[in-house]
Amino acid sequence: MTTHQETVEWLLRRTAELLSAPVAGLSPDTPFSQLGLSSMQSVELAGDLERWSGRSLSPTIAYDYPTIEAVAAYLTSPDEQPDEQPAEQPAEQPAEQPAGRPDAAHGEPVAIVGIGCRLPGADGPAGFWNALREGVDAIREVPAGRWDGEALYDPDPDRPGRMNTRWGGFLDDVESFDSDFFAISAREAARMDPQQRLLLEVAWEALEDAGVPASVLSGARAGVFVGASTYDHGASLLSSGAEPEAYDGTGAALSVIANRLSYCLNLRGPSLVVDSACSSSLVAVHLACQALRAGEADLALAGGVNVITSPRIALSFSKGRLMAPDGRCKPFDQRANGYVRSEGAGVVLLRPLSAALAAGDRIYAVIHGSAVNQDGRTNGLAAPNRPAQEEVLRSAYAAAGIDPATVDYVEAHGTGTAVGDPIEVAALATVLGPGRPEERPLRIGSAKSNVGHLEAAAGVAGLIKAALSLHHGELPPTVHFTKPNPLLGLDRLPVVVQDRTEPWPSDGPAHSPGTARRTAGVSSFGFGGTNSHVVLSSAPPQPAPGGSSGSGGGLHLFPISARSEAALRRRAAALAAVARGRAGDTAWLAGAAAAAALRGDHDRHRAAVVAASPKSSRPR
Incomplete structure (x- = not known):
């Protein structure tokens, strides 16, 4: 030796x-x-x-x-154990947990009871789920009104003022905003960061999805935890040279993204913005769960937002060779060569599981535990670190009280880089591989292959994908995956990339007594070194809404209301679009009508639809 x-x-x-x-x-x-x-x-x-x-x-x-x-x-090192082949020679687990590591007294699980999202190519959880199942690639060229992507494009990003990509994941409209709905003056709304406006709308949609009227939250101990990092609006506003206006301070501040939501809804729980770069929104979810378990809040809105209005970050990242020349994230693929920037927002409404069950909430998934750590001193500030990733995984599963070997699927960070992907897969195999039956490998995927890298909102996008997958009992494909990166070593590891839509692999008998039927993890890593991982399972069995059998027969009165006539028409049209997607599901109509009548605000502009099936409903 x-x-x-x-x-x-x-x-x-x-x-x-x-x-x-x-x-x-x-x-x-x-x-x-x-x-x-x-x-x-x-x-x-x-x-x-x-x-x-x-x-x-x-x-x-x-x-x-x-x-x-x-x-x-x-x-x-005399006690070093080979850990480059985790499936064959797993590293020894420490017999004792370090100080501060959660012990057997795990906190109460947290239920995801509402989802709001606006992502490239998809509005709302139903639209996002359909796009995932169908393997949609939502990346496109820079839209008109942002910047001239063609003029800035050059295969050689070292040319001054040029970048090697003209693609991104963009929303159709980040300018429109119903300021009257949120009681904000037009003058103030004009100075607000688009991220503030988008977060307000998506958080409201999460409340509607959960059937929680905003009016009942006024004065409640409800927390707001938001991941945000991009400062395009503030930089533009403060460097424009124009005469400053009264609303520039609150309009530009990242902290106000969360604070304004708390203000508009009159929420009294913790309200904060998290900036740990790409892991921001998943760290926000972690902090929200901690606040719920500590009794600092009774429910929480957690998520992230990212809006891109300037090319400057993409120019910088292109010169750092971080951007994929073809504008596509290709997680785990041999062609992995960088990522593509994207924008959007996602918010989940969280309650302690016992409270959600008592309230009769529809539960998408249950969060059992989570963890956050730091890479420390690595091979460069933006370089990942496998031992740190392994440690955050071990901490998360210890906090969740779930055996890592029983986890079915991990929604990976998966940016699609030649070094980052092998490090992440090796860490997953080391921690989640030992004790795993050969016939049940760990499945991994990444929503970044569909919608690109939402940076501060990327973690919550992955969390929403995992929650929807658990809820529907299916795993959607990772697009752009054709041949694995040979550095992953998938030929010797108990890991496979999910490349097609399939039923959830563990449906059927449970792995072992007391083990959740479906289990998943979600990872998100910041380029400054902050790592996060969240552990989820499918929801426990719940009775049909109202104790009914779910047949949904007969006529149903579906009330609709809004704060203005124009908003009423938009809302009716949106509900009609959802109904068309559930054309044959009369049981859904019964539950949705009951939720609209009993679990929503009834504003001054009102309408109603009487329908026997979703297909017969039309906006009035």
Whole structure:
């Protein structure tokens, strides 16, 4: 066995050769990225080290152990166990949990009882679910009114003022806003960040989806936890050179994205914006669950928002070679070469499970536990770290009280990068692979393949996808997956990429007594190093609404109301579109009519539809 010093000397020599630099100028304590080693050179170094040491090593070892000293210590540690083949030689789990790790006294599960979302190619949970099932690619060229994508495009992003992509995941309209509905003056609305406006609308839709009237929340201990990071509006507003206006401060501040929702609904629980970059919204969900379990709030609206009105971030990321030249996220695929920026918003309404059951809420899924941590010092500020990802997974499943080997599916971070994907898959295999039957591999996927990377809203988009999958008992495909990235090692790991729409794999007998029928995890990682993971299961059995058999026969009165005549027509048209999608489901009509009558606000502009089936309903 080679010594620590021999390993350090070999690594110094080989790194110097790759960099065409003198050995004397290299420090074994400096991260490889700061020495100048590129991601491809790091993979080459790993291969050379594997041949020199005679050990099976991860191609991403320079990211897992980001300095020469750290790699040498790992390879020569007397208690080091090979962990590059997690399915065959799983790393030992610590016998004792570190201080602060949740113990067996797990907190009460949290129910997802409402969903609102506006995403590229999909409005609302029903539209998003249909797009996922059908494998829709919602990416398109930059729409008119944003910036001239064609003029800025160049295959060589090193050209001044140019970027290597003219694509993105865009919403059709981020300008329209019914300010009267939210009692906001037109003058103030004009200075508001579009992210504030979009979040207000989507949060309201989540309340409607849950059948929770906004009026009953006035003065309630309801929390608001929102992930937001993009500052396009504020930067434009404050650097325009125009005379400042009274509403510029609140219109530009990211904190007000959450605060304005609390203000408009008169909510008295915690209200905050989380910015941990791409993991922001999943960290927001984690904090919301903590607040519910700690008694700081009785229910919570949690999610994230991202609106892109400037090309500047894409220009920067293009020069950093982070953007996919073809404008597509290709998670886990051999063609993975970057990601595409997208915009949208997602909000989930959360209650403690006992409260949701007592209220008769429709439950999409149940959150059992979650965890957040940091990469620490890695091979570069934006570089991922596999040991940290493994630790956040272990912490999340310990908090949930769920055996990782029983998890059916993980909605991965899955941006589609050559280094990030192998690190994530290796971490999942290490923690969720041991003890897993060969016939039941872990399935993974990523909504980024459909809608792109929503950055601060990406985590909640993945959470909504996982919740809808659990609710419907199906797994939708990961699009753009044709051939696995060979660095993933899927031929030797108990992991498969979900590439088609299929029934949930564990439907049938439960894995073991006391195990949830369907289980899933959701991961989200920020490029500054903040990692998060949430553990979910399907909802417990619930009686039919109103204790009925669900036949839905006879005529039903479906009331509709809004704060203006124009809003009433829009709402009626939206409900009619939903009804057309449920044309043969009379049981849905009965439940929806009852919820509209008993679980909604009744505003001053009102109408009603009498219908015997969803197909017969029409807006009036």
